[in-house]
Amino acid sequence: MIRPHDSVIVHTLARVFTPIIQLFALYVLIHGHDSPGGGFQAGTLFAASIILSILAFGIQDSQTVLERRAIILGGIGILLYAGIGLLPLILGAEFLNYGELPIPGMEASARRHWGILGIEIGVTIAVAATAVSIFYSLSGRGEGEGK
Amino acid sequence: MADIFFYRPHFVAFIILFLLGVYIMVVNLNLVKKLIGMYLMQTSIILFFITLAVKKDSTIPILLSSATAVTPEAYANPLPHVLMLTAIVVGVSTLGVSLAMVIALYRQYNTLEEDQILGKMQ
């Protein structure tokens, strides 16, 4: 039920800021290893950029589908995280033991480095999609809730 | 007991925020105000944990070079930070769910006051 905002200033600012925020989110995600930030912050930033553009331009699509897709994307993000964790468990090591990930030609510490990046991507997807999904839910599409 | 107010400002602020939050959650009848109280209570616990992690004359827990051996005294304690990152996420998740309940309640009873909702439930 969010109608597009009718101010040109809002539209222009949203158009400018959305890609900048997304770029910053990517930076935060990738540099989580050696600067503050990581999956969760990046995910929230992504969600913020999407929420910003929704607030500025409204939602045209059928919202039920969008909301459901968002939560499914969230599920996929978590499955990515847990899948990276499950792989070592199936191979006989511990759950989430990235040191035992089957990446050839690397030391355990490097494997852990890439494992961390992998799960951070999963967290980013999960958090961004779920935050947007919660936003959709809260944005009050359900005026017709049975009384 | 009195010197605690001078030497532990963080702890005093923690107690004020925590008790304020719990008080509002229990006493205030407005549902959104209760959630503001919940937010204050959760952040006060973060304050408590973060002050545990402080080390005098230390820097942020990002290691500068791999050449020299790390002296743990030079960096802030990372463990409470990690715990509190999780707690922040838990807080915002609880907030989302509770606001969803508030919206559903408002749709049903057209008010945000707990006593009025109770009155309409009868």
Added chain:
Amino acid sequence: MTLFDDYLLLTLAVVMALGAVFVRDLLSGVLILAAYSFFLALLWAGLGAVDVAFTEAVVGAGLSTVFFLMALFLTSHQEAVRKQLRVRIIALGSLGILGSLLLFGSVDLPVVGDPKSLPNKHISSNYLRKSLEETDTPNVVTAVLADYRGFDTLGEATVIFTAGVACWMLLRRRDDSAT
């Protein structure tokens, strides 16, 4: 970061908290709460918890405020005024007990800023010493978050996923039932 900065930020945070609680207009309350979050983020940064500060700024001042505002736009802004003296006295009494328990326990808490205190020494120094060598990650918070205690982080991602499913379930329209 000096102690003076801490005093200043803590005072500001407490004032903002009181403002958020005692202002009658809920919209103003939520915006003051965002300011409160912002001061807390500054405080965390000053205390060396940069990751927490970042998250607090993004989540506390950002996402939480957006959620609050979305809810307020769909509901009402005004808080009713009423007196309920008896409940307040009982609550104040029990909170007094809680507060004195907190103060009672605080005497044996480690001194703030002591690098030799147990929480700063026991397992956390292991993380600081070994994380670069074992996980190839200079940001120790990331290393602990995603690797040493990665299972907590999976739980954390699950919490927000649970919240997403929960909101979907709670605010679903009846006529969606065909799907």
Added chain:
Amino acid sequence: MTSSLPGFLFAIPFFAAVVIPVVGFTNQKFCRPIALSALVFLSIVSVIGLSEAVSHGPLSHAFGGWAPPIGIEWVVDGLSGLLMVAISIVSLITLVHAGPLVEKELPGRVIPFYSLSLLLIAALGGMVLTGDLFNLFVFLEIGSLASYVLVGVAGGRSLLPAFRYLILGTIGASIYLLGVGYLYAATGTLNMADLTQRLPEVLNSRAVLTGLLFIVFGLAIKMGLFPLHGWLPDAYTYAPDACTPLLASVVTKVPLYAFVRIAFWIFGMGTVSTQIPILVVLGWVGAVAAIVGAYLAIWQENFKRMLAYSSVSSMGLFMLGFSLGTETGFAGGLFYVLADTLMKAALFGVAGAAIYQCGASTVTDLVRLRRNMPWVSAALLISALSMVGIPPTAGFFGKWHLVVGALEAEKYFAVAAILVSSMLTALYFFRMFQRVWAEPLQLVKPHVLETPFPIRISLGVLTFGIMALGLGSDLVMGLIFESAIPKGF
């Protein structure tokens, strides 16, 4: 002994819970089979885990490959294995039972229902198996979020109880977290085994005392221990009938387990009975809770609300058993926890079936069960007799061991509390029998049919379980004595 089995105990319900919304998007019909088969697997794996733990010693799994206390470990030992078996089997049965009810009560919310139920089960398993205090908090929050929503999902009158549950539950969880913070400040560790070793040195610290008090207080809110049970009656009364068997049978038992683990394993029997004598206080609280809960249940007209107060009473009995300070009392309390899990699942299952089939929500309405519903009536009769404590049901043996434990400990107030609460329980259940079976039959509407197959079979299995647990009580008590008793008695 290290083992990958606890990892699978986490992975099975967790993956199912996350996969359900993803798969359910294409076809909603897959949800129920995925959920049920995951729980079947979970039950099998947890039974294997329990038998391994009993025969070869505790199984531990260090997540991420980091040995504790650096990393997080999960441990299956006698106690946690037993609880895990109970949780997985009972939740399987309650989800089988929920099938027809979900279709009727929550149309269009089938996918999130199964997803949240499995997340709840995964979280309860996590709380039971984890060896880390903060990890316990994370799973406590997942489980709590899921249960708040399962209470409030039907909308209508259930929303405000759910919101109150959320507010009180969040206060409880935050106070628990604060207690963990105090313990961390005093010892520098979060791992339970490590805490056990390090606590004796700092036991005189006030921070440890405060931490323990906060943890117990926070968990007491979560377990609905009198006088902190305020959220419980309304939540159980108004929650959808599809969810109450699951919520009422396991959700409050797991914070109780966490309390037992922290008090008796981490702090140790000696500490909690002499140095920080919380057991004395909790014993009295339990005695009062057992009597007051049963007394309040007498006056309830709504069947589910009566059962909710009966849960408050049972929580008091468990607490009383654990605080007796004797092995028999502890084992009796644990046995009664297992028995009550089955009984509450069966009774709330009957309540749900009665509302589903003939709209009977009050005690008087239950008379409609008399005609053509032999399965539901039998389940009601046997589980109610077990609640009262008539041999040879499981409830009788639970109370029997509690009384024996109390006599051993020479705590006569506990004996009196158990007997008085049993008599009050008998009063309200016999009043119910009188209303149901002594009324003239003409009042009963004729066209009531027996419930659908899933409800029938699950109630049958639960009733059989109550009888089997009673008849096999020696076996189970032997298992508890052998491997689930803390040191220091």
